[in-house]
Amino acid sequence: AQTVTQSQPEMSVQEAETVTLSCTYDTSESDYYLFWYKQPPSRQMILVIRQEAYKQQNATENRFSVNFQKAAKSFSLKISDSQLGDAAMYFCASGIWAGGGADGLTFGKGTHLIIQP
């Protein structure tokens, strides 16, 4: 079984500053994927960034980047130059490759990100 832990229920950052959201996970699988999803007040789940466990290079998407520490089972999200539109719930999630089957994702409980103008 997989577990995903987000230890920060809420984070606050000034507009234009940088913030890092923490996530740790536990899995016995060797082939897995990690994701960060954003859920704004509309409640639409939006993929922010993904990381394949076999890739050593940290994924980046514009202002969003991750720090993937495989040995420590840590997967933090860094948001640079924070914008008001970044305010949302952020969920960390993991999924395993199950021999061609799709088992679904395991989600953390989320971090509520507040952007101060």
Place this chain on the structure above:
Amino acid sequence: DGGITQSPKYLFRKEGQNVTLSCEQNLNHDAMYWYRQDPGQGLRLIYYSQIVNDFQKGDIAEGYSVSREKKESFPLTVTSAQKNPTAFYLCASSIKANTEAFFGQGTRLTVV
């Protein structure tokens, strides 16, 4: 435009009644999922389907049922056996195992 459509957006149910939530996708995805979201709980997997006419229980399947008669459709029935059905329900799909999951806009179910 391709995407996932969930309907209705809001649903009210009386205690003891079954209710069915609709999920349709035109992305040609093989896998589909149902998640439940409660305040402070994140998303929890109810059921998933990898292929037509096949589906598997997730972590919290009790009180729910699904069908997958067509690739595009994966309806979820919340039965009277579900003790606490009030929640936000999200449907998702993906091309294959654990690549990016695309989500619908959700259905808010309230038991009255």
